[in-house]
Amino acid sequence: MNHGHFLGARLQVRYTLGRYVTHVSGPTEVQLLLDIRPVTQNPGAPPLDLRLVIDRSTSMQEESCPGSGKSKLDMVKDAVREIIDDLGPNDCLSIVSFDQALRVDLKRTHMDAKGSELAKTAITSLVAHGNTFISDALREALSPNVINGHATKVLLFTDGDCTSDPVRDHTALVNLADQARSTQLPMLIYGTGVDYNWSLLRQLSVRAGNGSCTKHIMDMSELREHLRGELAYLRGTAVEGLEVSGLSQNGVQVTGVTRFMPDMHELPSFDSEKAHPYDFFKPSFFKDQSGALDVSRGQQYLINLLVEDYFLKECGLIEINLVGRTTGKLTLFKNFHEAFLVTGLFTKDANLASPVNADVLKIQLMIAAARLAREQNYEKAEDLYRKAGDYTTATTMGRLRELHRTGQRNAVDVARTSQTMTGKAVSMIYTRTPETKE
Amino acid sequence: MLTCPECHTHYPHGSLVCLNDGHTFVQNEDSRQMVQTILRGLPVARALELRVEHVDGITFSGTIPLIVIAKARLNGPPIRIGRRDAKASPTVFPEIDFHNYFVGSTERPPISRIHAVIEVIDNVAQICSASSVPTFVRRTGQATAFALTVRQYHELKHLDTIYLSSPEGRHIRLRVYSPAH
Numbered sequence: 001m002n003h004g005h006f007l008g009a010r011l012q013v014r015y016t017l018g019r020y021v022t023h024v025s026g027p028t029e030v031q032l033l034l035d036i037r038p039v040t041q042n043p044g045a046p047p048l049d050l051r052l053v054i055d056r057s058t059s060m061q062e063e064s065c066p067g068s069g070k071s072k073l074d075m076v077k078d079a080v081r082e083i084i085d086d087l088g089p090n091d092c093l094s095i096v097s098f099d100q101a102l103r104v105d106l107k108r109t110h111m112d113a114k115g116s117e118l119a120k121t122a123i124t125s126l127v128a129h130g131n132t133f134i135s136d137a138l139r140e141a142l143s144p145n146v147i148n149g150h151a152t153k154v155l156l157f158t159d160g161d162c163t164s165d166p167v168r169d170h171t172a173l174v175n176l177a178d179q180a181r182s183t184q185l186p187m188l189i190y191g192t193g194v195d196y197n198w199s200l201l202r203q204l205s206v207r208a209g210n211g212s213c214t215k216h217i218m219d220m221s222e223l224r225e226h227l228r229g230e231l232a233y234l235r236g237t238a239v240e241g242l243e244v245s246g247l248s249q250n251g252v253q254v255t256g257v258t259r260f261m262p263d264m265h266e267l268p269s270f271d272s273e274k275a276h277p278y279d280f281f282k283p284s285f286f287k288d289q290s291g292a293l294d295v296s297r298g299q300q301y302l303i304n305l306l307v308e309d310y311f312l313k314e315c316g317l318i319e320i321n322l323v324g325r326t327t328g329k330l331t332l333f334k335n336f337h338e339a340f341l342v343t344g345l346f347t348k349d350a351n352l353a354s355p356v357n358a359d360v361l362k363i364q365l366m367i368a369a370a371r372l373a374r375e376q377n378y379e380k381a382e383d384l385y386r387k388a389g390d391y392t393t394a395t396t397m398g399r400l401r402e403l404h405r406t407g408q409r410n411a412v413d414v415a416r417t418s419q420t421m422t423g424k425a426v427s428m429i430y431t432r433t434p435e436t437k438e
Numbered sequence: 439m440l441t442c443p444e445c446h447t448h449y450p451h452g453s454l455v456c457l458n459d460g461h462t463f464v465q466n467e468d469s470r471q472m473v474q475t476i477l478r479g480l481p482v483a484r485a486l487e488l489r490v491e492h493v494d495g496i497t498f499s500g501t502i503p504l505i506v507i508a509k510a511r512l513n514g515p516p517i518r519i520g521r522r523d524a525k526a527s528p529t530v531f532p533e534i535d536f537h538n539y540f541v542g543s544t545e546r547p548p549i550s551r552i553h554a555v556i557e558v559i560d561n562v563a564q565i566c567s568a569s570s571v572p573t574f575v576r577r578t579g580q581a582t583a584f585a586l587t588v589r590q591y592h593e594l595k596h597l598d599t600i601y602l603s604s605p606e607g608r609h610i611r612l613r614v615y616s617p618a619h
């Protein structure tokens with residue numbers, strides 16, 4: 001285990017090694033847990049620029065969950081009304097909706113009394129009808145320039161895969177995700193029902209990066225809880241455009257990197273098919289565009305390293321670089337570039353090795369559990385969550401296993417829910433309760 | 439090399455969990471006890487890690503993104519490291535100033551107004567303790583840091599760790615990078 005560091009006054013970086021003293025015998029794995037968070041007491045609550053993209057195709061008329069009596073579109077409308085109530089006169093909102101065609105329901109408008117009246121009218125007038133074609137609406141939402149100092153987020157609500165021209169729509173969406181990446185516009189994608197293309201939407205949020213994520217939502221309370229958290233996190237944004245990279249030292253290889261916020265994501269290997277120019281690892285290097293950092297969540301990584309067996313005493317493992325800029329009114333020293341070397345202690349004598357750090361073991365177990373859940377092995381996943389001490393997620397896995405076994409709920413729905421839950425499980429460990437607006 | 443008894447996959451020594459089936463390679467290790475040992479033996483609270491690059495001069499990375507002290511400057515008067523205190527010592531301006539780190543803290547700052555100096559003597563960069571609050575230096579690979587006595591000079595080597603104030607308590611830590619490596 002290693003200990004806390006302050007890098008300047010802006011970021012607190014805490015790193016923990018799997019073992020304080022590692023026994024080396026042949027090529028040896030070392031785990032490094034990195035926790036990066038802004039330490040400012042007053043992040044200055046930046047104004048928000050929220051861009052809503054809402055699916056109003058026919059299928060949105062269906063019930064959000066059996067017996068609720070509320071359509072999926074009603075569920076989204078209710079949630080958006082709550083967002084509007086939460087926004088202040090400095091915040092901006094725009095609404096684009098789509099069936100096979102897009103419609104701008106509200107141009108970017110400040111949410112003063114008049115603005116929120118307009119927004120609510122626009123929401124009320126949404127009616128479910130027609131086919132699904134997402135990309136034109138998303139392009140429209142991405143097009144306005146980012147306002148300096150605003151915390152910007154695109155929120156996409158959908159239940160469907162493109163029904164009018166999927167090939168054109170999918171290609172366009174992937175390009176738009178890259179555009180969102182380069183303009184640093186994170187996307188929060190909510191999928192509901194079972195007809196939408198989960199892997200496409202996941203791929204979009206991975207490509208868009210900068211804190212983008214895709215969530216599978218089963219009911220209103222989940223959506224409401226998640227959105228409320230997101231708004232509070234956004235208001236706590238203290239760092240923008242964070243890029244985290246690591247340069248492994250001589251005799252050290254990076255064998256895996258998992259990022260935890262806002263969702264668990266294993267960075268692809270540089271030469272794998274999923275390789276991405278922005279987030280990847282190779283033996284000598286890893287890079288991740290983490291995006292905005294808020295005071296409630298920060299950003300965390302588990303980095304797996306392989307060291308050569310000649311490692312003795314204290315050796316440098318990896319140099320971590322943090323590049324980004326701070327938000328808020330203080331414009332001086334806005335950009336930062338911090339670097340530090342993580343070192344480890346090594347021994348050839350097994351008796352001198354330290355026991356494994358409980359936090360690192362827990363995270364490693366939860367990563368394994370998430371993989372098992374992805375393979376629909378909910379029973380094993382439940383075991384591992386219990387072993388890791390996360391009884392809430394273990395119980396959820398047990399419930400999903402039952403739903404899966406009895407066929408009470410569609411297997412697709414269960415699988416997506418489990419992915420959303422496993423991502424949440426790890427990120428919750430590091431999430432402090434945000435201060436919500438009165 | 440470790441082999442998972444459940445799926446027979448090989449993992450490198452030191453691995454914790456089998457990613458196929460969650461088999462745990464770690465047994466009965468009391469990590470709570472370890473954490474307590476560490477807390478006793480090592481500084482935890484409010485350590486500041488900064489980086490001293492000794493490439494073409496000295497580079498600091500801290501609250502201010504980067505201060506570069508040119509090589510020519512190293513041959514000038516000693517470079518003072520300390521904490522500006524406009525009230526108590528209005529005429530003292532340490533060139534490498536950490537007072538920002540202690541603004542707003544009610545605790546007594548762990549470092550002195552002039553804590554140490556860096557000076558080049560016979561073409562060798564050296565650190566000299568300038569305060570009764572100690573400066574410690576630890577060579578990389580060594581388990582312990584030793585305290586410099588006041589006005590004791592000490593050659594700075596690649597990857598040396600300098601502790602301003604005791605490494606057992608609150609301190610500022612600097613790491614040296616030298617061009618020879």
Ligand SMILES: [Zn+2]
Pocket residue numbers: 442443444445446447456457458459460461
């Ligand atoms: Zn196994």
